[in-house]
Structure formats: structure tokens, C-alpha cells
Amino acid sequence: MKILVFLAKGFETMEFSVFVDVMGWARNDFGYDVQVTTCAFQKQVMSTFNIPVLADTTIDEINVDDYDALAIPGGFEEFGFYEEAYDARFSDLIREFDAKGKIIASICVAALALGKSGVLNNRTATTYHLSQGHRQQQLREFGVNVVNKPIVVDKNIITSYCPETAVHVAFKLLEMLTSTEQTEKVKEAMGY
Known part of the structure; x- marks a missing residue:
């Protein structure tokens, strides 16, 4: 199984690293085939708090058929997150993953990129819940049924409402790709 983790400029490193770590534990310690x-x-992307990260590939090199899931960490507006999260090319990529029924896992405000793409129209989701619900209201404006829960799964799409949920989103993605039993082994090994 292959997971594509999309890093929009200004993504949060904590929300990114959970996908690498959880899948790494699953692969390394249990032999699960999750890449x-x-x-x-672009190859180098600047995360929130100005940490540069080198990406494996660029968006124009992606063939959606090569992947089983798309994972999207959220980010900060003041570090330029929405400039790339709302880019039409990224919206196209999201729509293609959804059209093929592939799993899409987003953390925190990454749900807004899903909303912008239209894949959450008339579906249930959540996003960042603090700051007087401003981000949840933005998600509603994309035609989304917003609920104030930590993690929401609507068919193939996982959304969550803050950085604290990040590791749990990664575990939910692993569970949807493998099984509850296999995921419980990884969670236990990681102390969860």
C-alpha cells in the first residue's frame, strides 16, 4: 500500500510526522506493506515555523493510480498554507483521489482544502474548532455538514479538528488500509 502525503507550504511538521512515524512503525516492526x-x-517546501523539508516528488509527477491514500497535514495561514492548499492543481488531485474511492486523511485545517475542492459538499466533516469556530464556519461555507468532534469519517474521508488528533488520524488511516487488529498492535507498540 502506498500513501501520498501532500505538503502544502506552511504545513505543520507535527501533523506531517505522524504519517511517517505510524506507517514506519507498522512497516519496520510488523512488516506491513505501507509505503x-x-x-x-516543488522539491523543497517550507513548513510552519520555517523548517525546510525535501519532498520525494512534485505534484506534476503524480499518478493517482499508484497510491491507495492521500494524507494532508494542516498548516498556518501566516506561513502561506492556503496559497497552496487552495491551488486548483491540488483541488484536482483531491477530486481524483475521491473519484476513485481512495482514502483521504486530513488533519485540522487541511479539511478546508477538501472543502475548497468540493469533495465534502453535502458530507460530514470537521476542522479546527478553536478561535470562536472561525475555521468550522469557513468549512460550512463549502457546503459541508460540520460537526464538532475530534475525528470524523465520512465514507473514504477522514477529517479532524486540531493538532492533538494527528496521531489518531494516522492510526485511523492505517486501520482503513489494514485492519483494526493490525493497527492495535502498532498502537500498543507505540504506547497508545
């Missing part, structure tokens, strides 16, 4: 490929608009 992670990072992707961005």
Missing part, C-alpha cells in the same frame, strides 16, 4: 511518499509543488 509513504511525500509530495509538494
Whole structure:
């Protein structure tokens, strides 16, 4: 199984690293075939708090058929997150993953990129819940049934409402790709 982790400029490193770590534990300690490929608009992307990260590939090199899931960490507006999260090319990629029924896992405000793409129209999801619900209201404006829960799964799409949920989103993605039993082994090994 292959997971594409998309890194929009200004992504949060904590929300990115959970996909690498959880899948790494699953692969290394339990032999699960879960590979992670990072992707961005360019090879080097600057994360929130100005940490540069080198992506494995760029968006124009992606063939959706090569992947089983798309994972998207959220990010900070002041570090330029929405400039790339709302880019039409990224919206196209999201729509293609959804059209093929592939799993899409987003953390925190990454749900807004899903909303912008239209894949959450008339579906249930969540996003960042603090700051007077401003981000949840933005998600509603994309035609989404927003619920104030830590993690929401609607068919093939996982959304969550803050950085604290990040590791749990990664575990939910692993569970949807493998099984509850296999995921419980990884969670136990990692102390969860």
C-alpha cells in the first residue's frame, strides 16, 4: 500500500510526522506493506515555523493510480498554507483521489482544502474548532455538514479538528488500509 502525503507550504511538521512515524512503525516492526511518499509543488517546501523539508516528488509527477491514500497535514495561514492548499492543481488531485474511492486523511485545517475542492459538499466533516469556530464556519461555507468532534469519517474521508488528533488520524488511516487488529498492535507498540 502506498500513501501520498501532500505538503502544502506552511504545513505543520507535527501533523506531517505522524504519517511517517505510524506507517514506519507498522512497516519496520510488523512488516506491513505501507509505503509513504511525500509530495509538494516543488522539491523543497517550507513548513510552519520555517523548517525546510525535501519532498520525494512534485505534484506534476503524480499518478493517482499508484497510491491507495492521500494524507494532508494542516498548516498556518501566516506561513502561506492556503496559497497552496487552495491551488486548483491540488483541488484536482483531491477530486481524483475521491473519484476513485481512495482514502483521504486530513488533519485540522487541511479539511478546508477538501472543502475548497468540493469533495465534502453535502458530507460530514470537521476542522479546527478553536478561535470562536472561525475555521468550522469557513468549512460550512463549502457546503459541508460540520460537526464538532475530534475525528470524523465520512465514507473514504477522514477529517479532524486540531493538532492533538494527528496521531489518531494516522492510526485511523492505517486501520482503513489494514485492519483494526493490525493497527492495535502498532498502537500498543507505540504506547497508545
